[in-house]
Every structure is written in structure tokens, then in C-alpha cells.
Amino acid sequence: xxxxxxxxxxxxxxxxxxxxxxxxxxxxxxxxxxxxxxxxxxxxxxxxxxxxxxxxxxxxxxxxxxxxxxxxxxxxxxxxxxxxxxxxxxxxxxxxxxxxxxxxxxxxxxxxxxxxxxxxxxxxxxxxxxxxxxxxxxxxxxxxxxxxxxxxxxxxxxxxxxxxxxxxxxxxxxxxxxxxxxxxxxxxxxxxxxxxxxxxxxxx
Amino acid sequence: xxxxxxxxxxxxxxxxxxxxxxxxxxxxxxxxxxxxxxxxxxxxxxxxxxxxxxxxxxxxxxxxxxxxxxxxxxxxxxxxxxxxxxxxxxxxxxxxxxxxxxxxxxxxxxxxxxxxxxxxxxxxxxxxxxxxxxxxxxxxxxxxxxxxxxxxxxxxxxxxxxxxxxxxxxxxxxxxxxxxxxxxxxxxxxxxxxxxxxxxxxxx
Numbered sequence: 254x255x256x257x258x259x260x261x262x263x264x265x266x267x268x269x270x271x272x273x274x275x276x277x278x279x280x281x282x283x284x285x286x287x288x289x290x291x292x293x294x295x296x297x298x299x300x301x302x303x304x305x306x307x308x309x310x311x312x313x314x315x316x317x318x319x320x321x322x323x324x325x326x327x328x329x330x331x332x333x334x335x336x337x338x339x340x341x342x343x344x345x346x347x348x349x350x351x352x353x354x355x356x357x358x359x360x361x362x363x364x365x366x367x368x369x370x371x372x373x374x375x376x377x378x379x380x381x382x383x384x385x386x387x388x389x390x391x392x393x394x395x396x397x398x399x400x401x402x403x404x405x406x407x408x409x410x411x412x413x414x415x416x417x418x419x420x421x422x423x424x425x426x427x428x429x430x431x432x433x434x435x436x437x438x439x440x441x442x443x444x445x446x447x448x449x450x451x452x453x454x455x456x457x
Numbered sequence: 458x459x460x461x462x463x464x465x466x467x468x469x470x471x472x473x474x475x476x477x478x479x480x481x482x483x484x485x486x487x488x489x490x491x492x493x494x495x496x497x498x499x500x501x502x503x504x505x506x507x508x509x510x511x512x513x514x515x516x517x518x519x520x521x522x523x524x525x526x527x528x529x530x531x532x533x534x535x536x537x538x539x540x541x542x543x544x545x546x547x548x549x550x551x552x553x554x555x556x557x558x559x560x561x562x563x564x565x566x567x568x569x570x571x572x573x574x575x576x577x578x579x580x581x582x583x584x585x586x587x588x589x590x591x592x593x594x595x596x597x598x599x600x601x602x603x604x605x606x607x608x609x610x611x612x613x614x615x616x617x618x619x620x621x622x623x624x625x626x627x628x629x630x631x632x633x634x635x636x637x638x639x640x641x642x643x644x645x646x647x648x649x650x651x652x653x654x655x656x657x658x659x660x661x
Contacts, residue, residue, distance in 0.1 A: 272479075272569060273567070274479075275478075275479035349569065356628075360627050362476070362477035362562075364553065364627035365476060365554060366475070371628065379628070402641065402644070406637040406638075409634055410637070413634075414614075415621065416620070416621035416624040416625070417617030417618055417619065417622070420564060420582075420617070421582070421620070423575070424560075425583070431617075433610040433614070434613065434617040440606070441641070441644075441645040444649070
């Protein structure tokens with residue numbers, strides 16, 4: 254990838270997560286990237302085109318981050334799911350714009366006014382959920398669950414909790430409330446798959 | 458409340474939930490409200506001041522909506538909590554901008570750049586959660602729960618799920634995914650308070 258294009262995409266991740274998509278100007282992005290405006294329009298025909306590329310770039314770099322995470326080595330698929338949740342919790346560090354989600358932020362603003370951005374953000378979220386779904390489906394088989402919910406719906410629910418936890422973190426200025434919500438998500442999945450284990454440990 | 462001020466606040470609810478806070482201009486709000494720009498600045502010194510007033514107005518009208526909802530009549534506080542969740546699910550109807558949350562949308566954009574908006578949105582979310590917390594705390598007492606989580610954290614978690622469910626609805630253009638996430642939230646609370654009831658009904 255040309256250096257200027259990469260710098261602009263990295264700038265988009267930082268600036269849009271700090272001030273939102275609509276408030277971010279092409280000038281903001283050029284200043285943060287340290288590139289000239291002509292260079293911006295050489296690589297992207299518009300701010301909207303940059304946003305779509307940034308959503309795809311976000312899918313790519315977060316995909317690599319999660320692919321390299323340690324939880325995949327667990328033999329039990331439920332341990333992989335719980336390891337994924339623990340990994341998500343471990344990412345709730347630093348300043349709020351650093352741990353919150355580019356595509357959740359952009360789709361919140363642009364879902365109605367800009368279908369290409371909505372679709373790129375939607376593909377990023379559902380594509381990530383599909384990886385969680387695979388481990389959930391394997392865990393349902395392993396634990397003999399035949400519930401009235403699907404692995405897909407539970408995988409999407411994990412993403413709803415995370416996206417909502419980010420909003421609470423933004424509203425309170427603290428990662429702690431997001432971490433507590435992720436703890437509730439973990440407890441729910443444990444209760445679904447091992448309903449007696451938490452009782453034994455005195456959790457409920 | 459003067460008619461123009463009320464029209465502008467109602468316009469803010471509709472326009473900001475459709476296109477986001479930053480993308481909404483004073484002209485957009487005046488056009489949607491059918492009031493002149495001079496009238497806007499008679500009532501609000503800036504778009505930011507309107508947003509803070511709109512967050513407070515949102516707290517007021519949603520507060521009245523929930524206060525009048527039928528779930529409060531249940532004698533068992535757990536039934537009030539589950540009734541609240543069912544009521545939230547029933548609100549997931551119509552077009553996405555009609556059922557999603559003004560303050561969750563605004564705080565997503567303005568949390569870092571506009572502290573007065575962040576604080577008004579935060580107060581709206583945590584104030585609403587406090588009402589759920591009261592019923593959760595009563596249910597914990599009634600069911601003899603002494604868990605390692607608090608009624609406050611579970612109440613905030615209900616709001617995280619709802620806010621995240623709205624983002625999934627925006628990403629997919631459908632209320633169905635949000636409703637499925639609310640179903641998972643309901644199931645979690647049932648498992649926490651009545652861990653055997655869902656087993657009997659074959660839910661897990």
C-alpha cells in the first residue's frame with residue numbers, strides 16, 4: 254500500500270474514533286496523516302470513499318489482531334469463545350477513542366444517509382461475528398445444546414454487548430463500565446453452556 | 458414550553474436520529490421544525506445548547522413513556538424487570554431512526570469533543586438505568602441472590618445491550634437483529650434469577 258494511503262487510513266482510525274465521521278473533515282485527515290490535500294484526492298475520490306476504505310482496513314487489521322490472539326489454541330470450543338471474550342475485555346485499556354470501534358461509530362451516524370458506509374460497517378461487524386459463531390456452533394454440538402436460539406444470534410449478541418459497552422464507556426468516560434458489561438456477557442455464555450458451574454462457584 | 462422551542466426539540470429528535478448530531482445543521486433543524494433561524498437563536502444560543510436541551514427533553518419524554526408502561530403493576534420485582542425488557546422489545550418497531558436512541562447516537566459522536574453533550578447523554582442513560590436498578594435490587598432481595606455482581610452493573614448492562622442492539626439494527630437495516638439481542642438479555646436475567654426454569658422449558 255502506498256505510504257500516503259496508509260497514513261490516511263491510520264489517520265481515519267484515530268480521528269473518526271475521536272470526533273466521529275461527520276465532524277471529521279478532509280483537512281483534519283490530511284493534517285493528522287501529514288499529507289497534502291492533493292494526495293488525499295489522488296487516493297480517494299471523496300471523504301465517503303475514504304470511510305468505506307477505512308471500514309475495510311479496520312476489518313483487515315482487527316481480523317489480523319484476532320487471528321493472532323491466543324484463544325484459538327483451546328481444544329474445547331467453549332474455551333475458545335470464553336477466551337475470545339476475555340481477549341475483548343483485555344483490549345479495554347487506554348483512552349476511550351483508542352479502544353472503541355471505528356465501524357460502530359461510523360454506522361451510528363451514516364446508516365441512513367450513506368448506504369456504502371453502512372454496508373462496509375455492517376460487513377465488518379457481521380464478518381467478525383461469523384468467526385465467533387463458528388466456535389459457538391462447535392460448542393453447541395460439543396455440549397449437546399439444542400436451544401431455541403441460534404449460534405448466529407448469540408454471536409451477533411456478543412457484538413451488540415461490545416458496541417453498547419463502548420457507548421457506556423463514552424457516556425461515563427471510563428472503561429470500567431464496559432468491562433463490567435463484558436463480564437455479564439461472559440457469565441451469560443457460561444450459564445447457557447454450563448448452568449451448574451457458576452452455582453457451584455457461588456456466582457449466582 | 459413555547460411552541461417554537463418545542464417544535465425545535467421535536468425536530469432535533471427526528472433529524473439527529475436520522476443523520477447524526479454533527480451532520481445536522483441549524484438550518485436542517487429550522488426547516489424540520491418550520492421555524493425561522495432567528496427563532497432558533499432566540500431559544501438556543503448554539504447547536505450545542507440545543508443538543509443539551511434535546512438530551513434533557515429526551516430524558517423527560519422517555520421517562521414519561523416508561524413511567525406509564527404497564528410492567529410496573531407486577532408485584533414480583535423480577536416480573537417488573539422482565540416486563541421492562543418485553544416493553545423495550547415492543548418498541549423496536551417502525552423505521553430505524555424512529556426506535557433508536559437520541560442520546561446513544563449523540564454521545565457516540567460528541568463524547569470527546571463536547572463535554573456538555575456527553576454529560577447530558579450520560580445522565581439520560583444512567584438515570585434511566587437507575588430505575589431498572591431499583592427493580593433489580595428488589596428482585597435480588599426477593600430471590601435471595603448474593604452474587605459477585607451488583608444491581609447497578611446489571612442495570613447498566615441492560616442499557617449496553619439495548620444501545621448495541623440499535624447499532625446492529627443500523628448496520629443491518631433491520632429491527633429483527635435488535636429484538637434477538639433483547640431476547641438474549643431476557644434469557645440471561647431469567648438464568649440469573651431462575652436458573653432451573655429455562656431448563657424445564659427446554660430453552661437450553
